[in-house]
C-alpha cells in the first residue's frame with residue numbers, strides 16, 4: 001500500500017482538572033489518557049476500540065484538535081503532502097432537518113467549492129466528477145455532477161428528494177459522510193459512525209468507508225467503534241485498542257490480534273469474536289496481568305521510524321486554514337437562513353401568532369377608545385359645584401383609561417421582546433449546532449454565517465413588529481399624529497432588535513442546553529423589567545440600583561414610549577383654554593369675596609381703631625392681586641390632582657400626569673432614542689463576540 005503520509009502521536013496524556021468548585025471540594029484531577037502512542041497511515045481504515053469510558057472519543061478529539069486544554073505529548077505529521085484537509089463527524093451529527101438530501105449536499109458542495117477556489121494553493125478539480133463533466137466554470141452542472149457521484153458512492157440516490165428529518169439513522173450517517181465527501185478531505189474522522197445501527201447497517205456503513213479508502217478517493221478514515229461483529233472487524237486495516245486504564249493494549253491489524261494474544265500467553269476462545277475478546281481483556285475481565293503484558297508489548301513495538309526526506313511537522317501546522325470568500329459564503333448562508341426561516345413551520349406560526357393574531361386580539365380586548373385617554377385635565381371650563389363633582393368623576397375615569405392604555409403598551413413591549421427573544425433563541429441553537437461542525441471542517445467562516453443569519457432575520461425584526469404596531473396603534477386610537485406614530489414604531493423596532501441580540505446571546509451561551517437557553521429568556525425580561533422603572537419607580541430605588549438602571553435598555557424604551565405618547569403638548573389648546581378660563585373665574589370669584597370682606601371690614605368702626613385689623617386690611621389690599629392669582633392656581637391644581645388626571649408644567653401649561661408619574665419630560669426623548677441605538681450596537685457586537693468565543697471552544 002502506498003503510504004503518502006502518517007500521523008503519529010507520542011506519549012499523549014490527557015488530564016481533566018475539573019472546575020474551580022471541584023478543586024475547592026478537594027476533588028483530584030483525573031488522568032484519562034496515560035501516555036498513549038500510536039500511528040495512523042494514509043489510505044487506511046483505522047478504528048479506535050476499547051471498553052466504554054476508555055477514552056476513545058477523547059483521543060479522537062485530541063487528534064483532530066477539539067480538545068487542547070490538559071493535553072500533553074505531541075501529535076506529528078510526516079509525509080510529502082504540504083497541507084492536510086481533515087473532516088470530523090461527531091457521534092451525534094447535526095442536520096438541518098427541513099432540507100432534502102439533495103439540497104443539503106448542494107449547499108455543502110457550493111460553500112466548499114467556493115472555499116477551494118479562494119485558496120488556489122490547494123484547489124484541485126474534484127475527483128468525484130467524470131472527465132466528460134469537469135467544466136468547473138459551469139457551476140450548476142459541476143455541483144450536480146459532484147452530488148450525483150457522491151450519492152452514487154454513498155448509496156443515497158433513492159432518497160435524494162427526501163427531507164433529512166425523514167431519513168433513517170443509517171441514512172443520516174451516510175449523509176454526514178456524503179456532506180464531507182463533496183470536498184474530498186484527506187482524512188475523515190468519525191466518532192462512533194455505527195452507533196444506533198443494527199449489525200447489518202453497521203457493516204454496510206463500515207464497508208462504505210473501507211471502499212472509500214480503496215477506490216476512487218485517496219481517503220484515510222479514522223473512527224471509533226464499540227463492538228464490531230467479526231465481519232466488520234475484519235474490514236479494518238488497523239485497530240487501536242485502549243484499556244479501561246486509558247492505555248493502549250494493541251495496535252495492528254485485526255488478523256494479527258489472536259497471534260499477539262498468544263504471544264503474551266492469552267488465547268481467544270474458539271468461535272469467539274476476537275473483537276469481543278480484546279474488549280473484555282481491555283476492560284480487565286481477564287485479569288490485570290494480561291493487560292500489563294499487552295501494554296508492555298505495545299510500548300516496545302512503538303518505535304517511530306521517519307524517512308530522512310520526509311516532511312516532519314506538528315499536525316496543527318499542516319492542517320488547512322483557508323481564507324473564506326466572505327461574499328459568496330454570505331450569499332449562500334443568507335439564502336439558507338431564509339429557506340430555514342420559511343420552512344420552519346413551528347417558528348413561523350409562533351411568529352405569526354405573536355405579531356398578527358395578538359395585535360388584533362389586544363385591540364379587541366382593550367377596545368378602540370383606550371388610546372384616546374391622554375392623562376390631561378378633564379375640566380369643563382366652568383366653575384360650579386356640579387362642575388367639581390363632574391370633574392372628579394371624569395378625572396378618575398381618565399386615570400383609569402390611561403392605566404388601561406399603559407397596560408396595553410407594556411403588554412406590547414413584553415410581547416414583542418418575548419416573541420423576538422424566544423424564537424431567535426430556538427432558531428440560533430438550530431443553526432449554531434450545524435455551524436460549529438461545519439466551521440470546524442472548514443466549510444465557511446463566522447463572519448459570513450453571522451451576517452447571513454442577521455440579514456435573513458431582518459424582515460422578521462422589521463416587518464412583523466411594524467404590522468403589529470400599525471394594527472394596535474390604529475385600532476386602539478392612539479394619538480393621531482404622524483411623528484408620534486413613527487417615534488413609537490422606531491422605539492419598538494430598536495427594542496425588538498435588542499431582544500433579537502439577547503436571543504442570540506442566550507442561544508449561543510447555552511447552545512448545548514436548549515432548556516437553559518429558553519429559561520434565560522424570562523429571567524432576562526424580569527431583570528430588565530425590574531430596572532426599567534415600570535415595576536419599581538426609579539425615584540424610590542436605592543442610589544446604586546438607580547445607576548444600574550441606566551444600563552437598562554428597557555428603561556429607555558419605556559420612558560421613550562411614555563414621552564412619545566403623553567409628552568410634547570399632548571394636552572391640546574382646548575384643555576389649556578379651559579384651565580385658564582377656570583383660573584380666571586376663580587380669580588374673579590375670590591377677588592369678589594375679598595372685596596366684599598374688605599368693604600365690610602372698612603364699614604365697621606372697631607376696625608378703624610384696632611391696629612391688628614388695620615394691618616390685616618392693609619395686607620389683604622396690598623397683596624390682593626398676587627394672592628388671588630396664587631390662590632386660584634392652587635385651587636385649580638388641587639382640583640386637577642384630586643380628579644386624578646393632568647398637571648401643569650413650570651410655565652403653568654397643562655400636561656399629562658403620566659410623564660410626571662414616571663419622572664420624565666419632553667427633553668429626555670432624544671436621549672432615550674440615542675441610548676436605545678447605543679444598546680442595539682452594543683448587544684449586536686456582544687452577540688458576535690460571544691459567538692466567536694463560544695464557537696472556538698466547542
Ligand SMILES: Nc1ncnc2c1ncn2[C@@H]1O[C@H](COP(=O)(O)OP(=O)(O)OP(=O)(O)O)[C@@H](O)[C@H]1O
Pocket residue numbers: 016030032050051052053054055056057058059226
Ligand atoms: N471534560 C471531562 N471531564 C471529566 N471527565 C471527562 C471529561 N471528558 C471525558 N471524561 C471522562 O473520560 C472518560 C473517557 O471518555 P470518552 O468519552 O472518551 O470514552 P469512550 O471510550 O469514548 O466511551 P464510550 O464508548 O462510552 O463513548 C470517561 O470516563 C469520561 O467520563
